[in-house]
Amino acid sequence: MAEDTREDETILADPLPAEDGAHPDDRVDDERHDEENRLKPDFVRAVRAALEDGDDTAVYDLVEPLHPADIADLLELLERDDRRELAAAITDLMSSEVIAELNDYVREDMMEALPPGAVAAIAEQLETDDAVQLIEDLGPAEQRAVLDALDAEDRAAIESALAYPEETAGRLMSRDFVAVPEHMTVGDLIDFLRDEGNLANDFWEVFVVDHAHHPVGSCALSWILRTPRSVALTDVMKRDQTLIPVTMDQEEVALMFQKYALISAAVVDASGRLVGQMTVDDVVHIISEEAGEDVLLLSGAGDGDINEPIRDAYTARVRWLIANLGTALVASFIIAMFGAAIEEMVALAVLMPIVASIGGNAGTQTMAVTVRAIAINQLTEANTGRILWREMRVALLNGATVAVVLGAATAAIFSPALGAVIAVAMVINVAVAGLAGVLVPVIFERLKQDPAVASSVFVTMITDSMGFFAFLGLAVASGIAG
Amino acid sequence: MAEDTREDETILADPLPAEDGAHPDDRVDDERHDEENRLKPDFVRAVRAALEDGDDTAVYDLVEPLHPADIADLLELLERDDRRELAAAITDLMSSEVIAELNDYVREDMMEALPPGAVAAIAEQLETDDAVQLIEDLGPAEQRAVLDALDAEDRAAIESALAYPEETAGRLMSRDFVAVPEHMTVGDLIDFLRDEGNLANDFWEVFVVDHAHHPVGSCALSWILRTPRSVALTDVMKRDQTLIPVTMDQEEVALMFQKYALISAAVVDASGRLVGQMTVDDVVHIISEEAGEDVLLLSGAGDGDINEPIRDAYTARVRWLIANLGTALVASFIIAMFGAAIEEMVALAVLMPIVASIGGNAGTQTMAVTVRAIAINQLTEANTGRILWREMRVALLNGATVAVVLGAATAAIFSPALGAVIAVAMVINVAVAGLAGVLVPVIFERLKQDPAVASSVFVTMITDSMGFFAFLGLAVASGIAG
Structure with a gap:
């Protein structure tokens, strides 16, 4: 069962070799994280103290080594006023990943403090699904102002997402995916991927579509990589796909991903055309939310988010x-x-x-x-x-x-x-x-x-x-x- | 933001085109599933009736079109005696995927009815992590008997997993991953993947390791596919990885995957050697379990599984x-x-x-x-x-x-x-x-x-x-x- 590329190493024979001194993981056991990968209280106190002193350089130096997801956690741990001060002190670290990882209430609160132009500038950096999350929580007037400040292409993408009901695949899907025609070979596909500069950032599957843009199959990238260039995609693709209707509720989408162990899946409109993809990293948040919300609902605690006003x-x-x-x-x-x-x-x-x-x-x-x-x-x-x-x-x-x-x-x-x-x-x-x-x-x-x-x-x-x-x-x- | 490979189609302009008759999804809207993708009661009743009539051909014909995850659902919906009859009627459909998708209690109950040799035969078809799940629930004597019936390589893999505490990365990780040395180029890697017959079934990242088998970086397959053959892996790999210590509790692993939006991650032992990988499709079950168990624990319902004895x-x-x-x-x-x-x-x-x-x-x-x-x-x-x-x-x-x-x-x-x-x-x-x-x-x-x-x-x-x-x-x- 085990797979190793180097024959001289037997991984399985010795699961717990003696320590050789080096510790592998800088992200878990560093001076900023505790053993459960939470930011240490001392670290948060140090940031707070630097913010109170108005020492923006000290703040920046403290925060700079953090992963965007940890910067999001840090913002959530701080009080409201400190959050805005922190954001101002580390503007160039406030990447789209930080914004995307922020708790909804915290993000909404921070966005409300910004002028529409600034929100639009942030939205343009985000993937469509994250930009939709950012904009859907704003009031109608602010939403309009932000949309007007976007460039035409981004505005069209976000407006088309907002046309779907909340918590459906249409809102959550990414419009950033790779779809290719049926006549391609593995070699054609690899050449296309190498030549095309403007591809999705991360993708795990390539969708094969017919002339009407209906998905007819999908190829996991690992299959493409192990297949000779001359093989036709239609010979290597998986025809039995799980397609997500664009109006499907997010809870059902999450259950589909769990049940069929999906990494990504094609989203299709009512006529069966491929309009987007959902990837498991987006679905993971939904799974956690949907599974966790029952304890809050049963106790009558509503959303039960500690950041809720x-x-x-x-x-x-x-x-x-x-x-x-x-x-x-x-x-x-x-x-x-x-x-x-x-x-x-x-x-x-x-x-x-x-x-x-x-x-x-x-x-x-x-x-x-x-x-x-x-x-x-x-x-x-x-x-x-x-x-x-x-x-x-x-x-x-x-x-x-x-x-x-x-x-x-x-x-x-x-x-x-x-x-x-x-x-x-x-x-x-x-x-x-x-x-x-x-x-x-x-x-x-x-x-x-x-x-x-x-x-x-x-x-x-x-x-x-x-x-x-x-x-x-x-x-x-x-x-x-x- | 949107990405489409065919310039003549504007996906964004028309999110809801008129129906053209064809329905895209046979898995959601068929005669066997309701709108929430559960098996219809009528279908389950038909299977039950065929089982009672002892009509194995009818049972087989009913079940044959189902996805393995749906066969697992069907087994869970049936009473205990019907489960065993069904399994006997569809032996060649009882694939490793069905076994892996089964509820723990149902699987345990079905395995207890089988002789150790039969359990071992099933375990050999499974990935190590699924085989461990199958075996860890058995009593010590049955566990020993099944292990003895396995071939030496599988036994060693499973025993090394069982040496780690329950619910840690060591139990859950897959030993089936792709690791390559630092000196390779993208072209070397593609050739290696094409030539090597015995690779992991699905993988989403290739790990790059140093001479001591410590991971030094990882390459998403999408980066490899879009990079010219001559480029060195060390130039395209991501050095900043999230490494999972082999003894980390599954709840922490799940939070890491969520926080850093991981698809797969390297698992390392105490000396920093790469010993396995965890992929998000395995973690998804843990996320759902861990998030869902609080409502059961808070109410004092223990495991709260309806299949628990x-x-x-x-x-x-x-x-x-x-x-x-x-x-x-x-x-x-x-x-x-x-x-x-x-x-x-x-x-x-x-x-x-x-x-x-x-x-x-x-x-x-x-x-x-x-x-x-x-x-x-x-x-x-x-x-x-x-x-x-x-x-x-x-x-x-x-x-x-x-x-x-x-x-x-x-x-x-x-x-x-x-x-x-x-x-x-x-x-x-x-x-x-x-x-x-x-x-x-x-x-x-x-x-x-x-x-x-x-x-x-x-x-x-x-x-x-x-x-x-x-x-x-x-x-x-x-x-x-x-």
Whole structure:
């Protein structure tokens, strides 16, 4: 399996040879990065101190050795005012890569401080997809002003991207790709690539197109390099391609790249013409975002970006707190129904939050599993029944275990009758939690809603209400209170 | 910005030309896939029916047109017994790609049903990294039996990978890469690639190494293809590389690939020798897993994989329910302290869960934001203070808003005094929730613990206890009860 070009070295025989002193990696273990490749706090403090002293030369010398992605990280770590000062002190280091790597909110904030001409000058340095990201967040008037300041070709490219809905392939694709006609040989292609000065910066595949510019196949560069010049491209190309429709949602694009292990893929319009390509390095950010956003959505934290303006974070979160207030009132109403029982036996008030809390926790567990399985296309109509049955069995096991522990403790401290009541209530509530934890997200998915957005509120309402109702209701029905 | 090889076509001018009838993509819109590229339930039902009829030819005909990744999806959607029947019916379609794409639990379960010789035969077809995944999940005795059945070269490769800790670059890297000496020209390299029959399947970069096999630079294939044959590799290679230490944790590897937009990277041992490469298509799975696991960990759902055996799901989840029982007892203890007040005024029992519930929700919001920011290296020591202050301001705004609504409603329904008490308790609890939501995960991170694992239990304990304590305590202190 192993491949090595030098026969005298056996890489496999000795995976951990003795240290010979030299350390290979200057990017991980240097004086600016910690062991997790984050900028060290001391380094950030030094930059901050130099900015405060107004010592632009010191600032420049500190920042100059950094990779553009690290300069972006540094800007994000600084306060707002320091960011602008830093950008002013290192103008020639503020490359398009830095801008492209910046957090959306930080970039937007920094761009709003610049005149449209300056934003346009930055946009012209960027790849179309990055320029679109830069411009799409601006207000309509600023957007217009920046577009007007661009040269005609760039403006047309960006406007055509902006014509597609947000978060679709059309917005995200690169218009920078290599497409060649079917009649070429490997040799023709290599000559073409050598002669053509104005090629895409990085490309991993060459697309072969027919007379109508429909992609008919693709050639990985590694195949081209190992094939004799005389071979026709149509003999070496892969015909079975994954084509991305230009209107496809970014989440689906990300899942396609994952599922088929793609490095790049052709983007086609409604008539099947090749209009762009997506490469995996752009998709990687989407994969991370889409996979990470569920935890934020389920908790009701909106975008959950620490760089989001405070007023946006406030409005995103307070909505869910108010919604939660509504559902908590339902639970309170149920408690109020049993007011007489609680007055008679205050132990009920002491114990009732336990039943609700464990139920809520069990519901959250099942809901998280369900939402994640839906997000990665593992849970579909074809296996919903089986997964529901699976989760019910886990819930019954969990409910029984907790019921035994809590029932025994309650029996010892209060009374055996109360222990029995709380144990039965516990099993009921954890079983209901399991049911709700699967069904609520599945129903949202069937209604074409994102299950991560509102499932939490409903599951919590169900487990809280059922927890109080089962416990207090059983206490009254069994005659031990009320 | 746009690049097109045919001057007569202007891709940019017409992003959405009229339909011309042909549909470009057979993989997305066929009779087997729905619009989200999942296998249609009808298709899965047809396969299931054919399996039940024992009609292996029908099964084969149905499955044959599928991509290996879709065959893996199909296996995951079926019940356990059907999986084994399907695998038996389509043996020659069960390629290494299918095995590599399978969910870990499903693969493990299917492998356990096979004799070691059969597992070894499959492992020999796989790339080393996929073979390691296959073998690392087996029990020690089965692992030994499979290793013994492998040929010597493959066994050595897999054993050397297994010598590294789980979830490190050493386990995940491919030993299949192209490395060439410094003295080569572009022409030498192309000739070498054409002549060498036994090359890595797919590669995107060629590594240039010195006499001690230390990587000194890398050449993207697109640079090689556009450079004249006479140019020396050392003149075209990129010297500034991101090297992955062989012991680096997969989460850090994934963050490196994201941060520096890598397609492939050299993996080096402690002495700086090139021992493998990682490519982005392998890293993509890790990115998705690592980003997605926080929602499962925070909810206490363990691995949270719907294919996990029920007993594993049970033990993973019940631990957290029992832990939650412990923290709920703390809250109960606080309620018990105020038993007399509740007996006197049952409205306290009705309202107290609201204060705890909203506090819990606010704490979960802040905690989710904090855990996510830590996971993507956005929250470090350098900006913790600023983020804490930001979250406190959001919490105070949220607390004040909810307090006004809840206070007014309580004043109208019960009494103005109780409304004032619940409003103040609400502000206190949401502020405490904001503080705990940042500090608990940050403290776990400083203690080198994964903040997603146990933060939830502590934050919930704090917000529950503080909710009951603030509300009941203020009610007693203000003299309206107890």
